[in-house]
Amino acid sequence: xxxxxxxxxxSSLALHGRDKLLNQLEDFLKGAPGDQVELVLEAEQxxxxxxxxxxxxxxxxxxxxxLWVRVLVxxxxxxxxxxxxxxxxxxxxxxxxxxxxxxxxxxxxxxxxARNDESQGERNEDGGTRNEENTLNSSPSFxxxxxxxxxxxxxxxxxxxxxxxxxxxxxxxxxxxxTVTELAVANSRGLRAYxxxxxxxxxxxxxxxxxxxxxxADQLERDVTRLDPEKAAAIAIQKCRLNVNQRELAxxxxxxxxxxxxxxDMVRFMVYHGCGAQQLQDGRSFMTGxxxxxxxxxxxxxxxxxxxxxxxxxxxxxxxxxxxxVPLVIAxxxxxxxxxxxxxxxxxxxxxxxHAGSPWNSLEQGPTPSHIVMEAGTRSIExxxxxxxxxxxxxRLHYTHCPDPRRVVATGTTRDGTxxxxxxxxxxxxxNLRFTQSVxxxxxxxxxxxxxxxxxxxxxxxxxxxxxxxxPALRVARCTFTGATTF
Amino acid sequence: xxxxxxxxxxxMAALDVARRAGVAYAEVRGVNGLQNEVKxxxxxxxxMQSQQDRGWGLNVRVGAGWGFASSAELTAESIKRVTEQAVxxxxxxxxxxxxxxxxxxxxxxxxxxxxTTPLQIDPFKVPISEQLEMLYSTDANLRRANRVKVxxxxxxxxxxxxxxxxxxxxxxxxxxxxxxxxxSAIAVEGPYSYQxxxxxxxxxxxxxxxYILSLQLEDEALRIGQEAHDLVAADWVPSGPTTVVIxxxxxxxxxxxxxxxxxxxxxxxxxxxxxxxGSFLLPDMLNQxxxxxxxxxxxxxxxxxxGLGTFGWDDEGTPAQRVALVEKGCFVNYLSSRDxxxxxxxxxxxxxxxxxxxxxxxxxxxxxxxxxxxxxLANLISGIEDGLYLETPSSWSLDDKRLNFHFxxxxxxxxxxxxxxxxxxxxxxxxxxxxxxGNCQRIAGPEEWRLWGFLNxxxxxxxxxxxxxxxxxxxxxxxxxxxxxx
Numbered sequence: 004x005x006x007x008x009x010x011x012x013x014s015s016l017a018l019h020g021r022d023k024l025l026n027q028l029e030d031f032l033k034g035a036p037g038d039q040v041e042l043v044l045e046a047e048q049x050x051x052x053x054x055x056x057x058x059x060x061x062x063x064x065x066x067x068x069x070l071w072v073r074v075l076v077x078x079x080x081x082x083x084x085x086x087x088x089x090x091x092x093x094x095x096x097x098x099x100x101x102x103x104x105x106x107x108x109x110x111x112x113x114x115x116x117a118r119n120d121e122s123q124g125e126r127n128e129d130g131g132t133r134n135e136e137n138t139l140n141s142s143p144s145f146x147x148x149x150x151x152x153x154x155x156x157x158x159x160x161x162x163x164x165x166x167x168x169x170x171x172x173x174x175x176x177x178x179x180x181x182t183v184t185e186l187a188v189a190n191s192r193g194l195r196a197y198x199x200x201x202x203x204x205x206x207x208x209x210x211x212x213x214x215x216x217x218x219x220a221d222q223l224e225r226d227v228t229r230l231d232p233e234k235a236a237a238i239a240i241q242k243c244r245l246n247v248n249q250r251e252l253a254x255x256x257x258x259x260x261x262x263x264x265x266x267x268d269m270v271r272f273m274v275y276h277g278c279g280a281q282q283l284q285d286g287r288s289f290m291t292g293x294x295x296x297x298x299x300x301x302x303x304x305x306x307x308x309x310x311x312x313x314x315x316x317x318x319x320x321x322x323x324x325x326x327x328x329v330p331l332v333i334a335x336x337x338x339x340x341x342x343x344x345x346x347x348x349x350x351x352x353x354x355x356x357x358h359a360g361s362p363w364n365s366l367e368q369g370p371t372p373s374h375i376v377m378e379a380g381t382r383s384i385e386x387x388x389x390x391x392x393x394x395x396x397x398x399r400l401h402y403t404h405c406p407d408p409r410r411v412v413a414t415g416t417t418r419d420g421t422x423x424x425x426x427x428x429x430x431x432x433x434x435n436l437r438f439t440q441s442v443x444x445x446x447x448x449x450x451x452x453x454x455x456x457x458x459x460x461x462x463x464x465x466x467x468x469x470x471x472x473x474x475p476a477l478r479v480a481r482c483t484f485t486g487a488t489t490f
Numbered sequence: 491x492x493x494x495x496x497x498x499x500x501x502m503a504a505l506d507v508a509r510r511a512g513v514a515y516a517e518v519r520g521v522n523g524l525q526n527e528v529k530x531x532x533x534x535x536x537x538m539q540s541q542q543d544r545g546w547g548l549n550v551r552v553g554a555g556w557g558f559a560s561s562a563e564l565t566a567e568s569i570k571r572v573t574e575q576a577v578x579x580x581x582x583x584x585x586x587x588x589x590x591x592x593x594x595x596x597x598x599x600x601x602x603x604x605x606t607t608p609l610q611i612d613p614f615k616v617p618i619s620e621q622l623e624m625l626y627s628t629d630a631n632l633r634r635a636n637r638v639k640v641x642x643x644x645x646x647x648x649x650x651x652x653x654x655x656x657x658x659x660x661x662x663x664x665x666x667x668x669x670x671x672x673x674s675a676i677a678v679e680g681p682y683s684y685q686x687x688x689x690x691x692x693x694x695x696x697x698x699x700x701y702i703l704s705l706q707l708e709d710e711a712l713r714i715g716q717e718a719h720d721l722v723a724a725d726w727v728p729s730g731p732t733t734v735v736i737x738x739x740x741x742x743x744x745x746x747x748x749x750x751x752x753x754x755x756x757x758x759x760x761x762x763x764x765x766x767x768g769s770f771l772l773p774d775m776l777n778q779x780x781x782x783x784x785x786x787x788x789x790x791x792x793x794x795x796x797g798l799g800t801f802g803w804d805d806e807g808t809p810a811q812r813v814a815l816v817e818k819g820c821f822v823n824y825l826s827s828r829d830x831x832x833x834x835x836x837x838x839x840x841x842x843x844x845x846x847x848x849x850x851x852x853x854x855x856x857x858x859x860x861x862x863x864x865x866x867l868a869n870l871i872s873g874i875e876d877g878l879y880l881e882t883p884s885s886w887s888l889d890d891k892r893l894n895f896h897f898x899x900x901x902x903x904x905x906x907x908x909x910x911x912x913x914x915x916x917x918x919x920x921x922x923x924x925x926x927x928g929n930c931q932r933i934a935g936p937e938e939w940r941l942w943g944f945l946n947x948x949x950x951x952x953x954x955x956x957x958x959x960x961x962x963x964x965x966x967x968x969x970x971x972x973x974x975x976x
Contacts, residue, residue: 202750
């Protein structure tokens with residue numbers, strides 16, 4: 004390593020704070036036109052350091068504040084967004100949204116929320132609430148330690164990773180990302196909501212110089228002091244050492260131990276395509292017509308839990324409502340989906356569960372769970388493997404997709420360590436395989452649940468989505484592989 | 491929402507601040523972006539929005555370390571702060587460099603000029619009422635078939651004003667206008683739901699509103715809705731090896747995934763190993779490797795009118811180029827940037843692109859095309875006794891070196907004795923890139939060739955979602971094993 008510059012450099016990420024952001028929104032609301040106005044402000048600061056061939060090749064920082072304006076006139080809503088908080092620009096943005104709303108023929112909007120605990124639910128005829136199983140657990144989402152981290156500290160953590168990797172005779176690839184985000188929502192009906200969040204994410208991919216063996220580990224936390232770069236490096240090095248002389252294995256059905264990162268990719272398609280109210284209302288969810296029925300094995304239980312300390316907690320949604328815990332699949336039965344105010348309004352007595360998605364997401368998937376917690380066991384991955392007579396260990400999956408959302412068929416290739424196990428022992432590394440199977444079928448055959456891990460699916464780990472999971476490794480009776488690759 | 495001019499004087503001042511900070515090289519890029527979208531779902535407006543996004547970024551090199559910092563604020567104070575950050579990041583990068591790190595940096599651009607999208611009708615001046623009238627009509631047509639439960643249709647327009655300058659003297663202004671629209675129908679029948687789209691929503695062009703009118707969304711909606719209605723109740727596709735004809739839109743996505751990504755030189759050199767993955771196309775395979783059959787010619791052409799990958803200069807200031815990637819089946823070149831090309835002794839192919847002011851340029855696709863062959867679609871299927879026609883992707887997945895792939899098609903139709911026959915649902919196929927393109931026997935001609943615009947090519951950390959385009963005509967491929975999805 005070069006020691007070209009030991010100068011201490013400070014470029015930590017600073018918080019705007021509740022008062023500053025909500026006061027700013029308050030000022031913008033004064034004298035705003037339209038029947039109702041809602042402002043969503045998202046401030047984001049990101050530091051990303053990437054390394055390849057054991058050197059930092061990209062190091063970036065980014066700060067932005069994006070304001071989303073929704074104006075309601077005579078039941079019609081128009082939206083405009085800008086990334087300038089200059090008062091004149093914001094006033095003009097609100098005026099234009101109002102002007103557009105006046106021209107719209109649709110007059111069906113229900114109006115904005117008046118208070119941010121609306122998602123707690125209202126009493127129904129039975130005296131209960133539609134969200135009665137929900138509890139709000141307010142685990143902290145913001146840590147000063149993460150916001151205060153500097154580019155030098157990220158670089159030095161990577162330095163320690165690549166030093167270990169180099170000492171093992173390999174090359175390192177990966178990323179260290181830290182973020183500070185703040186969400187503030189205010190509207191002319193009096194709703195005021197604010198929450199800050201931080202995250203730190205470290206990825207360690209270890210490869211031989213020839214690129215013919217690889218191992219991987221990652222760690223995601225709200226608090227960077229919990230990150231253990233050396234441990235991630237050690238796990239990835241161990242995987243890479245084992246992942247040699249890969250054997251070509253015929254596609255087919257195998258028992259398997261799926262590590263948590265791979266399980267997240269499977270569960271992703273259940274929640275993305277099936278656990279939001281819009282999918283259910285459109286008739287596209289695996290729960291459509293099956294609410295209360297068995298959809299997986301009885302040992303499968305998972306919830307949306309935005310307050311869970313290990314599921315990257317965040318207390319609000321983009322309508323400023325408190326995000327609630329929602330059971331999704333309990334004892335293998337289709338149990339519930341998440342709602343925003345628009346989808347809740349379509350069902351009498353229903354209220355939002357606090358899951359309105361980001362207005363900047365152009366996919367318009369509707370409300371979607373993004374803090375998924377699955378009931379876990381206590382056994383380590385090694386202990387799950389010990390119970391495998393003949394089967395595979397899957398470290399993680401790459402570029403997964405869902406060819407049939409209604410049946411939740413998932414496909415993707417294994418990478419960075421796929422191993423053949425016989426009588427509880429790894430007997431060979433295996434060339435990567437393509438998995439293609441209904442996740443519902445896969446989860447109907449779970450033999451054992453291991454220890455949980457905070458993780459993301461492949462899409463979210465790479466910034467294309469924002470699903471966080473706290474879920475276990477699984478030993479499954481049948482995992483279907485339909486193809487193989489050459490490495 | 492109004493467009494605003496970029497303050498070029500302040501942006502140029504950032505270069506002066508960077509020079510004074512002692513950088514070896516710096517480039518600055520200011521971007522003002524506007525985006526409009528109108529969307530109708532099941533007879534109601536589901537999205538009516540306009541977004542403005544503006545800011546600037548500075549990329550600097552100090553020794554062997556690069557740093558990029560950006561801000562939405564463009565003021566004398568922010569220039570000082572952002573430049574300081576970029577230099578700090580570059581110095582932090584320099585802390586983790588092997589002592590053997592070669593100082594090979596490509597020649598920086600010195601190009602000066604302006605580029606503007608030619609257009610007939612400014613999409614930002616078309617009245618909302620006119621756009622809504624077309625979308626309501628499209629939506630109603632989608633839902634005429636009674637199994638269609640979800641109909642969605644939209645139009646979008648983008649305008650990007652960009653200024654680039656560097657410490658080598660390059661100075662460029664670009665004004666790019668893009669727009670397009672789409673339509674989608676989801677039919678539900680018993681336990682099945684099935685989506686049919688107009689070109690998988692890859693119907694975008696660098697053009698004016700005249701392009702949206704050319705899409706004929708209202709007419710196409712009738713076909714799409716009916717096909718969704720028919721498909722949800724159609725038989726599952728028969729599995730097995732067969733001859734397939736793959737339609738232009740699906741072929742275009744295959745070009746994207748199996749040629750575009752593996753020819754990105756930064757992937758080849760390892761920069762994306764931990765995210766998007768690497769590539770099977772290694773430098774020692776250049777001019778040696780049979781990527782496909784002699785019928786297969788692929789190009790990256792950033793000069794092609796109408797493409798979302800068309801520009802005057804890339805985001806390192808390198809002029810737009812047309813580059814052959816595959817010639818008569820042989821792999822001959824990469825998509826590259828200044829430094830990645832220099833690392834293997836080549837010149838940049840002008841493919842360094844950043845998705846916004848807040849992102850640093852990466853090697854991205856431009857307009858990566860499968861060059862046309864001869865004849866129309868009827869000619870292409872005329873000699874097939876027994877085969878399948880597949881059109882429009884519904885899912886896609888590739889391994890991390892872009893060898894093994896899995897594609898599914900929205901619609902599949904049997905081919906019997908040179909004629910189209912019965913409709914099937916759920917067709918997917920899996921193969922390896924060189925095997926598949928090696929079995930590509932024929933490509934239809936220019937009359938069937940169409941340029942598609944993709945809005946969401948994802949790569950890089952933090953994520954960059956790029957606008958790219960791909961042209962393709964239908965292709966005939968033998969020995970493809972078709973499977974029922976899942």
